Structures are given as structure tokens and as C-alpha cells.
Amino acid sequence: MKNWLAILSLFSIALILTFCSSTQQSASTESSGQQPQEEYSEYYTSAFPHKDISSQLKNAQQSVVRIVSTGFYDNYNFSDKAITLADIKTNNPGDIATSQTSAEESTSGTAIILGRNKQNSLLITCEHTVFFPDTMITYxxxxxxxxxxxxxxxxxxxxxxxxxxxxxxxxxxxxxxxxPRSDLALLNVEFEQIGNLDLYPLTIEAGNSDFLQLGSFLYVLGFPKSYPMVTRGLASSSESWNDRFFVTDATFNPGISGGLILASDTNYETFEWVGMASSSTASREEVLVPHPQNDNYSRIIRPYSDSVFVQQKTRINYGITQAIPINQIKEFLNAQQSLLKRKGFKQLSTLQ
Structure with missing residues (x-):
């Protein structure tokens, strides 16, 4: 019995000492007026958001706009298998072509507002969304x-x-x-009603894509299929990781190219700009289609009996999105500093 009393006494003394030590530490912290500091990793978190971040995303969305480019072409077809490039250069293509048509190709994308000079605004997007070749040839x-x-x-x-x-x-x-190699382009646009557009240069600082890790949680803002949207994904890394792109499982649809990608290394207290959505892997398929000019055909009313044509279609592999890392974007922007000065744009605040 005495042994049990002795053990109980020692246990009680230990509890008292622990409580006193903890109380003194708490009192010391309160007396100094300091709050416990939360430690943040330099790597972008892979944790799911634990707080409301809608206001931060809305602020970022005010720096994202939709862009559309259209190229207009004259198409010349040659049934004679004897026309060479030298013939094209020395003759009017329309004079030697078997048939001639006109066509247009359009691309849509997303651009990020980086700076402003009076009414002129500086935007960045993917180069492929604004590029149309001067000439296309099939042999x-x-x-x-x-x-x-x-x-x-x-x-x-x-x-x-x-x-x-x-x-x-x-x-x-x-x-x-x-x-073209980094798939980046700078745009200059003059808005007429800039005070009423609720559009502002991006204030979120550029981060460091070297600190993206396997599973880093990402937000992507853009205009897929022309809809203003925010989607999310996880960063992936592999042995093929390089400076030109990283891969995420964020859903890709045409129009989101150039979309703003954000990540956080402060447990979502703040965000950083870590990249831009660029492209998705895809496969080309050849499918049979009705005559392009057969307007009377209705597949509901009667079977199709006219000529059949072969057409190539692109099938997107959803869930595999390539993104341009922010370090590549910063290199591109720094290389354009003399041009930006001539255009009247000061040092970009996101890069400072």
C-alpha cells in the first residue's frame, strides 16, 4: 500500500511540474505580445484548401481575358501531279489551280493582363493561340x-x-x-472603357516553378470553350521533367491555353503565379463525313446516299495538360525588357 502511495505522489508531482512549465511558457509568450509563428515550406503545398479562397481567385480572375484570332486563307487545289513550288512562285496560283476556295481558321485562348500604360495594356498568352502560318502546302x-x-x-x-x-x-x-519554342507571346491592346471594365494588371507575384512538387495543388483560370472558369489539378513530375513544361491533371478544353495557374506555399494565405496552361495531348483520327455542301441531308429522316468524304478530327486526351512553368515565362519577359520600355511599360510588378 505504501508503495502505491509513493508512486501516486511522484506522478502528482510530475503533473504539477509539467503544468507549471507549460503555464510559464504561455505566460511568457503572452507577456511578449508575440503570436506563435506558423512555419511554411518553400514547396507548393499538396494539401487541399482548408479555408475560403474565393476572394483571392476573384481578384486573380480580374486579370484574365478571352482572346480570339482568325486567319483568312485562299485555298488552291491542283489535280495535275506536275505543279511544283517553282510554278507557284512564277504564276498566279488561281490561273493554274484546278479549283479555288476561301476558308477561315479561328483559335480562342486566354490572356493575362500584366501591365498598363495609360489606356494600353500588356497581355501575355500562348504563341500558338495567335499564330497562323502565311502559307500551308500539302504534297x-x-x-x-x-x-x-x-x-x-x-x-x-x-x-x-x-x-x-x-x-x-x-x-x-x-x-x-x-x-515559338517556349510557346509565349506578348500582346498590346487599347481598351476604350478601361475604368469601367473591372480589369486590372495581375498583382499576384510570380513564384518559382522549381518548388512545384509531386502533387502540388493548382488552380487554373481561363476561358475553356469561351466560358470564364476556374478548374483545379495536381502537378506531376517525372524523369522527363524539363524547363519547358510541367504536367497537371487539370481538365483541358480549347480556349484555356494561356490560362493563369496559381499555387500556394503559405497554406493558402497567399497565392503565387506558377505557370500558364499551354496544351493537351491529342490524337488525330480520320472519320467519314457527309458532303460538306449537302444542306438537304437529314440523318433523322432518311439514310445518307451522297458522296462520302474523309476528314481528320482531333481527339483530346483529357486530364493530361502541359503547362509553361513561371521560370520560363520570367526568362521570356526579362528578354523583352527593352521592347517593353519602348512601348512605355515599366518594370512589371509581378516580377519584382
Whole structure:
């Protein structure tokens, strides 16, 4: 019995000492007026958000706009397997073509507002959303036909229009710099009603894509299929990781190219700009389609009996999105500093 009393006494003394030590530590912290500091990792968190971040995303969305570019082409087809590029250069294509048509190709994307100079705004997007080649050529192929010798068709660009869509106006933009390798382009646009657009240069600081880790939680803001949307994904890394892109499982749809990608290394107290959505993997398929000019065909009323054409279609592999890392974007922007100064844009606040 005495042994039990002794053990109980020792246990009670230990509890008292622990309580006193904890109380003194708490009192010391309160007397100094300091709050316990939360430690943050330099890597972007892979944790799911534990707080309301809607206001931060809304602030970022005010720096994201929809863009559309359209290229207008004259198409020339040659049934004679004897037309070469030299013939095209020395003759009017329309004079030697078997048939001639006109066509237009459009691309839509997302752009991020980086700076402002009076009414002019500086935007960044993916180069492929604003690029249309001046000339496109297809050649006849066959076992006895020399490779890339005889032209089957040629498309020559006549014109190109570039437009920024906002809630209240539609404005043309100018492409002022491009880098096809990194898939980046800078745009200059003049908004007429800039005070009423609720559009502002991005205030979220550029981060460091070297600190993206496997599973880093990402938000992507853009205009997939022309809808203003926010989606989310996880960053992935592998042995093929390089400076040009990283991969995320965020859902990709046409129009989100150039979309703003955000991540947090402060448990969602703040966000940083870590990249831009660029492209998705896809496969090309050949499918049979009705005659393009057969307007009377209705597949509901009667079977189709006219000519059948082969058409190529692109099938997107959803859930595999390539993104341009912010370090690549910063290199591109720093290389354009002299151009930006000539255009009247000061040092970008997001890069400081």
C-alpha cells in the first residue's frame, strides 16, 4: 500500500511540474505580445484548401481575358501531279489551280493582363493561340512520287484578325513579341472603357516553378470553350521533367491555353503565379463525313446516299495538360525588357 502511495505522489508531482512549465511558457509568450509563428515550406503545398479562397481567385480572375484570332486563307487545289513550288512562285496560283476556295481558321485562348500604360495594356498568352502560318502546302505522296515535290494544294493567308473579348467591349490587339519554342507571346491592346471594365494588371507575384512538387495543388483560370472558369489539378513530375513544361491533371478544353495557374506555399494565405496552361495531348483520327455542301441531308429522316468524304478530327486526351512553368515565362519577359520600355511599360510588378 505504501508503495502505491509513493508512486501516486511522484506522478502528482510530475503533473504539477509539467503544468507549471507549460503555464510559464504561455505566460511568457503572452507577456511578449508575440503570436506563435506558423512555419511554411518553400514547396507548393499538396494539401487541399482548408479555408475560403474565393476572394483571392476573384481578384486573380480580374486579370484574365478571352482572346480570339482568325486567319483568312485562299485555298488552291491542283489535280495535275506536275505543279511544283517553282510554278507557284512564277504564276498566279488561281490561273493554274484546278479549283479555288476561301476558308477561315479561328483559335480562342486566354490572356493575362500584366501591365498598363495609360489606356494600353500588356497581355501575355500562348504563341500558338495567335499564330497562323502565311502559307500551308500539302504534297502528293506515293511510291513513285518524289517526296515534297508535286503540290496537291496550297493555302495562302490573306488576312488575320486578333480580338480581345470583355464584358462590355471588343478590341483588336497587336502581337508585339513571340517565342515559338517556349510557346509565349506578348500582346498590346487599347481598351476604350478601361475604368469601367473591372480589369486590372495581375498583382499576384510570380513564384518559382522549381518548388512545384509531386502533387502540388493548382488552380487554373481561363476561358475553356469561351466560358470564364476556374478548374483545379495536381502537378506531376517525372524523369522527363524539363524547363519547358510541367504536367497537371487539370481538365483541358480549347480556349484555356494561356490560362493563369496559381499555387500556394503559405497554406493558402497567399497565392503565387506558377505557370500558364499551354496544351493537351491529342490524337488525330480520320472519320467519314457527309458532303460538306449537302444542306438537304437529314440523318433523322432518311439514310445518307451522297458522296462520302474523309476528314481528320482531333481527339483530346483529357486530364493530361502541359503547362509553361513561371521560370520560363520570367526568362521570356526579362528578354523583352527593352521592347517593353519602348512601348512605355515599366518594370512589371509581378516580377519584382
Amino acid at each position: 502528293y505522296k506515293g511510291p513513285e512520287i518524289p517526296e515534297e515535290t508535286y503540290i496537291e494544294s496550297i493555302s495562302i493567308k490573306k488576312n488575320q484578325t486578333n480580338l480581345v473579348y470583355t464584358s462590355s467591349e471588343l478590341q483588336p490587339f497587336e502581337v508585339i513579341a513571340t517565342n
